[in-house]
Amino acid sequence: ETGVTQTPRHLVMGMTNKKSLKCEQHLGHNAMYWYKQSAKKPLELMFVYSLEERVENNSVPSRFSPECPNSSHLFLHLHTLQPEDSALYLCASSQARGGRYEQYFGPGTRLTVT
Amino acid sequence: QKEVEQDPGPLSVPEGAIVSLNCTYSNSAFQYFMWYRQYSRKGPELLMYTYSSGNKEDGRFTAQVDKSSKYISLFIRDSQPSDSATYLCAMSVGNTGGFKTIFGAGTRLFVKA
Numbered sequence: 001e002t003g004v005t006q007t008p009r010h011l012v013m014g015m016t017n018k019k020s021l022k023c024e025q026h027l028g029h030n031a032m033y034w035y036k037q038s039a040k041k042p043l044e045l046m047f048v049y050s051l052e053e054r055v056e057n058n059s060v061p062s063r064f065s066p067e068c069p070n071s072s073h074l075f076l077h078l079h080t081l082q083p084e085d086s087a088l089y090l091c092a093s094s095q096a097r098g099g100r101y102e103q104y105f106g107p108g109t110r111l112t113v114t
Numbered sequence: 115q116k117e118v119e120q121d122p123g124p125l126s127v128p129e130g131a132i133v134s135l136n137c138t139y140s141n142s143a144f145q146y147f148m149w150y151r152q153y154s155r156k157g158p159e160l161l162m163y164t165y166s167s168g169n170k171e172d173g174r175f176t177a178q179v180d181k182s183s184k185y186i187s188l189f190i191r192d193s194q195p196s197d198s199a200t201y202l203c204a205m206s207v208g209n210t211g212g213f214k215t216i217f218g219a220g221t222r223l224f225v226k227a
Contacts (some may be wrong), residue, residue: 005159038205040122043158043217044204090157102148103215106155 003027004106012112023074023091032074037088081113120218134192137203144205152200
C-alpha cells in the first residue's frame with residue numbers, strides 16, 4: 001500500500017455532471033501532481049502544485065480545475081466532461097527541492113464519461 | 115522526435131528468463147532515471163531510481179544508464195509470473211525540482227509459467 005490515497009476508485013459520470021476527485025499523501029512531500037493515463041499513451045501531466053503554487057499544463061481544458069488547500073491534499077474538479085476524458089486519473093507526490101525527485105503514485109481513479 | 119521512446123511490446127517470456135527492457139531519450143539534460151511497474155488497474159509503483167550513469171542492482175532487478183548513448187535499461191533476472199505488468203521508464207531534469215519528469219509509454223511484459 002502506498003502513501004498516496006485516491007477516492008473514488010471508480011467514477012461514472014454524465015457529460016453534464018460535476019464531480020471531484022480527491023488525493024491525499026502521507027509522505028511529507030511538498031509537491032503533488034495530477035496525471036491522465038489513456039490506453040497505450042505516456043502519462044500526461046495535467047497539473048503540478050509545489051509548495052502550494054500551481055504550475056499548469058496549458059493544454060489541459062478548463063473543464064478540469066485543480067485545488068490544493070494544503071501540501072497533503074489535492075482535488076480535481078470536473079465539469080461538463082467529454083467522452084474522450086474517460087481515462088485513469090493518477091495523483092502523485094514528490095519532494096520539490098533539494099533531494100530525490102521520484103514521484104509516488106496513488107492507485108488512480110478510473111473515470112468513465114457517458 | 116519524442117523525448118522518451120519505449121517499445122510498447124507486448125513482450126512475452128517463459129518463467130526464469132532474463133528480461134531486458136529499454137528506453138532511449140533525446141534530452142541530454144536528464145539526470146534522474148526511474149523505472150516504475152504498473153499492474154493492471156493500479157497506479158505505477160517505483161522500482162528503481164538512478165542518478166546519472168552507471169548500474170544499480172536491487173535483488174533480481176538491475177537498472178543501467180548510459181548517458182553517452184542516451185539509453186537506459188532494466189534487467190529482470192529469473193523472471194516470475196508475478197513480474198507480469200507494464201514497465202514505465204521515466205526521467206527528469208534535476209534543477210526543475212522534479213516537475214519536468216517525462217514518462218515512456220510503457221512496455222507490457224508477460225511472464226508465462
